[in-house]
Amino acid sequence: MMETGYAVNGRYQIIRPIGEGGMANVYLAQDLILDRQVAVKVLRLDLRNDPNTVRRFKREALATTELNHPNIVSIYDVGEENSMQYIVMEYVKGTDLKKYIVKHFPIPYQRVVDIMTQILSAVENAHAHDIIHRDLKPQNILVDEAGNVKISDFGIAIALSETAMTQTNTLLGSVHYLSPEQARGSMATKRSDIYSLGIILYEMLTGMVPFEGESAVSIAIKHFQDAVPPVRDYDPRIPQALENVVLKATAKDPDERYSDVGQMTTDLSTSLSASRAHEPKFVPSQGDMGETKVIPALDPEGITRQNDAPEAKPKDETEVKDDQKKKQPHKKSKRKWWFVGLGVVLLVMLGVFAAYAMQGSEVTVPDVTDMTQENATAALTADKLKVGKIQKTTSNKYSKGHVILSTPGKGMHVKSGSTVDLTISTGRKKYEIEDYTDKPFTDVSTLLKQKGLTVVRKYQSSRSVASGLILDQSIAAGEKVVPSKTTITLTVSSGKPSITLRNLSNYTKQAVQDYVDDVGLTVTFSEDYSNTIDEGLVISQSPGSGASIQEGANINVVLSKGKKAPATKSFTKSITIPFDNSLATSQSSTSSSSESGDSSSTSSSSSSTSTATTNKITIYLEDSTHSITSVYKEMTITADTTVELPFTIKADQAGRFRILRNGQEILSDDHVTN
Template sequence: MVGEVLGKRYKILSKLGSGGMAEVYKAHCQILNRTVAIKVLRPQFASNEEFVERFRREAQAAAGLSHPNIVSIYDVGKDEERYYIVMEYVSGTSLKEAISRSGHLSPQRAARITWQILAALQHAHENGIVHRDIKPHNVMVTSAERVKVTDFGIARALCASTLTDTGTIIGTVNYFSPEQARGEAVEAQSDIYSSGVVLYEMLTGTVPFKGESPISIALQHLETSVTPPTELNAAIPKGLERIVLRALEKNPSRRYQDARHMMRALEPYAFPGNDYDTVNDDIHVASDTTLTDLTAPVLSSPSDPGADMEETQVRRKPKNNNPRRTVFVTLFLVLALLTVAAGVMFMLPQWLYVEEVRVPDFTGKTLEEAESLAAKAHVRLDSPDKRYDETIPAHRVISQRPAAYERVKMNSKVTLVVSLGKEIVEMPDLLGMDLREALLELERLELEPGPQSRDYSDEVEVDKVASQSPAAGVQVEKGTMVEVVLSDGPEPLLVTVQDFRGMNMAEAESLLTVSGLVKGRVTEEGREGAEPGIIISQQPEPGQLVTLGSAVDFVVGKGLDASSLLDAITPISSLVTIVVPPGTDLQEVKIRINDYYGERDYYVGMHTPGERIEKQINAWGRKMRIRVYIGGVLYRDESIPKG
């Protein structure tokens, strides 16, 4: 089976061992990503009602128990014709292997292991479960000496009515209680007896009774007295021997009445100096009732050799060699083993069936919404995984395992991946970088370049980043748009342009020097009324703000010749037709002309898109220039010669 996948989720890694009715494998749960142990019923027993019944009850009984000394049951299922149980994987060895390696264990170690077995049994008994098959094979011991009891395959709920009066014998014969050997209904004291057998074996290296057949061993449990452990191992304290012998009493009423009593009796040997609180601080007995509240007799201290003399005596009974009794018991045992076979076949599907449900689609939901959906669908949400996502908003589900609408067993766990939103990065410091460096840094951090502008800066040289938004050090999402402002250097000083018109050039140059401006181009133009050498116009115009050191261009008058005089009195005209283009509801339309008398606005008005405008332009000179602006943008530019 190694390499196979059971139930579409458990990949078999290796074989751990096998028992009489099942094989145990180490596996990996591909949904919850954890190592588990899987017990698979042997194929030859899959059609055997008795074995399947035992197998089903292991999961049913143990799944309701939660204790640090009990192996947890996670799942039960059927894959084709294979029945399996998924349980906690325990890294360690079985108690049987530990005994086989050592021959026998030290009294203190044996007492500590038994104490933990009893802690598990006390929890099970208080939940109405009798194990019925306590033996070293069903006890795992970790490297930290933590005990884990497993294999509740023949456990029976004390309150259940099935298999109580049928006389069926269930268990392993070497560790039987006498009442099990008789096929009677068993109680918690049966597990006490089996625990006593396990403790006996740990202390001596052998079980109390051996024989050539299971029947002969069962009869010894019924009739033969136990050989005192100290006869096999003199190092065993007498007080500890008394505990073993009391647990192995034939009459259940003479044994410890519950596991807690036996635990209290073992504590001086398991935890000398009363150190069990620190050694086993995470192992608890379910009830807070003290020993003095209970009715069973209190054992004396192991240091008092004279105490409980009546309890220390080994009660030996003569062997009953009555042939008729032996035949009767033998027939009773055989018949009891066969009585249950016919009753379970038609109930098997119901016992092994675990209802399946469909997994909801959690994607896009908040955790609160997902929890509500999970409750309605009868699935459980595991602790969510979280990661950044570029598209899914924070706190919403990105994906899930198992997938939406997949069929799973009721109360299965579903793992969600929840968005943390876009990944957060720290804004870099772009100040002083040139534009190329800044863009590369933004690209590296997956930030988006935003609008770029320019401004003056006294500290940052020209064409370097003078400021940024968001500011450096701020936590932002990836993909955030970043605006940068490039430096134009220090802000220049501005001066107001004086009115130079009417001055001669000498006067103008003197005033330019005082104003911090320089002379630009000087052109002459003949105009009516203009005096030669006197400034007619200037650019920039008077009153404008310009940077210190800017040039000013001048036009000066010159004497009019006959041609110029003719231009001054010669009219020129043109019809201008305009259709206002699409745009805003109202757009400014401006017609500006330049003729013999200079440049000026001829028409300014507001018009709607699609409106047709016709204007007759009348000017002076042999030519004129007409420029049309719509919404402040040059729309037409033409020169008209004299026609």
């Protein structure tokens, strides 16, 4: 198991495992050069010392690199690192067809036809290159998230030229999809793939495989003995024409199957057509299904042994003579078959010779990495190879015009005259500069640094662009640059122009207003008392003198109201003025009549006397508003009288009063504070 983060060949960084097989483990990885996700198939550790497995693993890469089809998983790279064989291939995000069937069954017939058509197209392309897959099964067919199908795992696929005389000594491929001829141990053909395709179609229509058993051998025997159950027995709604595609593809006799994949595709494309609604059922011949045959063993070289045939019983002389008599009329026929047999032997010998010739004409792909395209072409030509497709991409590791990789990769054994695709560097990956004006510097700087650029900032004031936004850039928008070699200078707005504030002490209000109008500031005035600054002049300012502020900013100025008057307090004082009765004034009145001259009568009258008693009071008061030299109040009293004297005095002073009665001072206080 490979650890997450490990970079295969320093390039394919492992993300996580995504699959395990009998021969290899598959990992999701990041291609650090081409910046894409790939699947890396790595030969299992316990199989790396098995030459047959290594050869089979390499054969998969060789077989698939010859194919270029949208429904076949692409091979990007092949290599070896520390005795670890690996194949880098296209990453298909999705699931395999086996799981797809389980999840979506029952699948609509039209969708079945669509999926099958894509599979057939891929197999037809492989057959066109004389490559037989030999292990077609739903587990080797991937379905991406968009529903597209791709065939993978050409691990046991072999070109026809390599299999003309050889077979492995085991049954290959999944036994559930194995053709009868493969189950017998015979050589696989293109029609063997067609049989497997028929079984896959059967499973998509029924959700199950046609044959099950307790062992692989019992299932294999059913493939060449038992007829494939009709799909309409499972679902009578399936059109007969669609069932016929399954029956014809899975005929026991290869000659009764479709002659090629293209013919099966054509038949499948009209299987849902109303014009074929009443089509009769296809009935293949039973062949030798009832005969049980032993699968022949294979010798170490892979040639089928012939000594397993049953021995003939000895015949007596009479039987021999009878046989000779019977065979005499067929001498011509016997001679004819003798020539046919001789021809077969010659073909076999030619096949063996061709196989060895092909092995002898194999060449090793040279290491052309980091060569110029011209030198790489020359190196491949010298090794009897041809340059195939040229793909160009950016690279931070390889110079412009140099080879990044070849497919097949270095060290791979391929047939002489094969094509090798090259990926050529167009130089370092460039980044296109955008228009960053009026965008926040912090956001743009973070983005550019992530891309690898060096960012320099400088400030400039602006009356129209807010502080922190970009005013200008040193590299024009649309220009493409190599990030690691590029420094970009961004001019950032510091806001409106700054002003160094003047000292406004002792300025008048008008002088301050004239100044702020001249430099583009605004001002807010306030007032306060000052014992040192004359009224109307500036006491203080905020910000202070020398401060740097932006144009349009507001300042606060405090003007003097002059010295502050001391605080005063007001109160009343109750005074009781005593009444002095001894000093009271009296007033009397007498009236008499005149005496008449008459001596005989005399009359007189006397009036009563009335007396009024009062004291005259004069009050003097001194405070903040009254003077002691001025009469505050005059009044007369006839009894003891209480008066309320109001005082308003400063905090640091005292009031006083004097009260006179009939001109004489009777009460006074020179220190009245409350």
